[in-house]
Amino acid sequence: MALAVLLVTGPLNALAHGVSWTILRPTEWGHVLRAKVAFVLAMLIVSAVHGAYDGRRLERFAGAVHGDATLVGRRQRLQRQSVRFSAINLGLNSAIVGLAAWLAILP
Secondary structure: HHHHHHHHHHHHHHOOOOOHHHOOOHHHHHHHHHHHHHHHHHHHHHHHHHHHHHHHHHHHHHHHOOOOOHHHEEEEEEHHHHHHHHHHHHHHHHHHHHHHHHHOOOO
């Protein structure tokens, strides 16, 4: 829910402050904002893939792994992959917060 609010209010806030395409190209502020938007898009893609791929597969393995060594191994590999996706997502979110802080101090 919070992400949906940010996705709606971010562009509206930019419009309210008179941000235009001409400002985004030659200025440091514009470069930082474009980087932040790129990281947000990457984070959305990683989150969607993580949820659609890992989440559904882990649900299927939840009840089907008792005693089957092959399924246990597959579940463990999937859990490690899920942790990697989560770490990437955390890194992207940290970068987004850093870029937002940088935007706040730029003129």
